[in-house]
Amino acid sequence: MKVNSPKQFTRRKFIGTITLSSFLSLLIPTAYFFSLRNTKKKKISLTSRNLISGKFEFFTPYQATVIDEALSLIIPTDEDPGAKEAGVVFKLDGIVASSDKLKELYTKGIEWLDYMAERVFERESFLDLNHNEKVKILKIANSSGLSYIYKVFLFLRYRGTRTARGFFKTLKQQTIEVFYTSEMGWKVVGYDGPPQWSGNPDYNECSL
């Protein structure tokens, strides 16, 4: 049996982190200031794109398509349906529309995905990237599991990584919430649905 044993935050690591943080606290604002240049919102050409159709409360068809692509990387389609087939984007649209904070976060998040498509791969839109390229962008946004040094590197190299982190965390959480409270999500994992009113009269039926 495997026993999970996470690494611990030792005193040495702590002192090292403090020293590094002190140094970076001087460097980062300067670098960040310069990185904010050239951040004009770009205009995406929409004519040739195959955008998602449907009625949205908040998202534009372009934004909805970008979100649909991103969330299909979080719960992908394979032999079973994923977030895309479950129509998560439509539910998310309603959730985002109900909160000014979420509207701002998603708007900035989508802009950041396009910015990264251009900055990293020199493409106009996140939609222009192939699967692996999209995954790479989302990994930067996620950044969990990355070393502290690499996070600092990303912070200095790309603008908006902090917002991106918040955006990805929210997108992941909401995608998961919508998917696993949908009938399609239940079917994928073999769940029968809410516990009541049918209950589980078969709870003790097993070969043990």
Added chain:
Amino acid sequence: MSKEKEVDVCIIGSGAGGAVVAYALGRAGFSVAVLEAGPRFDPIRYHMNKKEWEKNPYPFGGPPEEKAKNLYTYGIPEKLNPSYEYLRSKSKIRGFYNNTDRRKPPSIQRVKGVGGTTLHYQGEAHRFSAYGFKPKSLYGVAEDWPLGYEDLEPYYEEVETFLGVSGTNQNPFKPPRGPFPHPPHELSCASKRVKVGFDKLGLHLLPNSLNILSRPYDGRPACNYCNGCYYGCMMRAKGSMDVTFLPKAEAMGNVEIKPNSVVREITVNKHGRVNGVIYFDSKKVEKRQKAKMVVLSAGALESPRLLLNSRSSLFPDGLANTSGMVGKFFMETIVYAVTVLFSEQIHSYKGLQIDSRAWDYNEPRKENSFFGGVVFGVSALDLLGPLRYAKSLAPGWGSEHKDFMRKYFGHAINIFAIGEQLPQENNTISIDPEVKDYYGIPVAKVTTKLSKNDLEMLSFMSKKCKGIAEAAGAEEIVREFSSYDLSMISHMGGTCRMGINPNKSVVNSYCQSHDIKNLFIIDSSCFVTQGGGDSPSLTIHAIALRASDYIVSEVKKGNI
């Protein structure tokens, strides 16, 4: 301030203690007013039948304006003993739950509502063992209760019959007894799977005794094994107080329940007898309820808080506190749990929250490196649906996440242990004068530390739980929760302990204040010890019935 008609008895709190007293005294013809701080809940409106139930399964959180204000404060968290680092709580996907060198304060789940904490509890209905009442006489530690198992036995039986408790009397670790009113629930597939490990270690995983119906009774249906006991039982198969004692009490006509009534102070007359309470109604309007007798049943945290906040020239240190013992000997819950994955489907989300227990260590053993009782169990706890698996157990995102969900949904189960914390005078509930709640009432301050005995007990629990998991053939441990670094308080006790000596205790064996004869404190705050890891509710019911008999008898004699 508006006054209300004087009643014979004002009961503060409608949980495991207050509800039973309301029923028993109502039956004896007393006029009773029950002041409950929370609202009424309608079981049919709980969330377990909703499509999105997993997003917000817990209905007992209370109104946002109250939640936003302080509920209690916590003393300076204790430094963790580095010798027990291996007991840290951790998760495969999250890492350590507490990365600091101090214990994380508890998030105490206090349920305000008609029915009190029984709305939320998992329905365990345990009689304490005989040892539980006499640890000092039998083992020379802690303190004896001023009553014994034999004093409570008839009341245990009465309350089990009233509620329709299910269980087996084939339990070699408990005093001999007759059959339960209803047969035990059969173990779930998950529990049967884990039982293999218990068996290999020579431990006896037995059907739990539960206040959850195994067959229809008293107008309530049998359980349908939705496993949502602690999110409120929609079926009413769990005998929480709101569907058992309280409706019968209200039907008598002389018992009135007043929800959303938050008591600020218990008042006394010039002779030093209690004469009622001052409380806020749902509109935050201050009111007075006059009463010939007051029964305080607000739990081990709120009861001492109210007594200590009820200061007057006659009682400058708070009510019932000439001994200085109110708030002392607070006992928290010593818990250890591992979440394990099995390779085969065990549908662990189906069944009852805690359908089985192993009482092998319910009494102290000489070979243990600690003193006190420990009980082991199996439970899905929070892992009741795919969303919880996705958030708590599944790694990352993308294919890795989806593959985990398909492979392991229904395969995870918790093996856990609960132990008793020995009473320590310095573990206390006091008043934090600087911090007030939504109603402007100073809040309780919790101060609790683990002793060496607690740490040794946790160490034992950890080894056993992991041993059971391994012996059962579990694939992997993916979470560990431990009281070592997370203070998890579910079963609180102490703070108004009962005893014979008025200088060392707050109430007598009938829960009557030593200082004020018409004041009773009937909840787990009067517990002297915690009964070897058993759940407290049935014992609260039993002492409430016993105290009620005493009240009726003493009133008849003209002694109160």
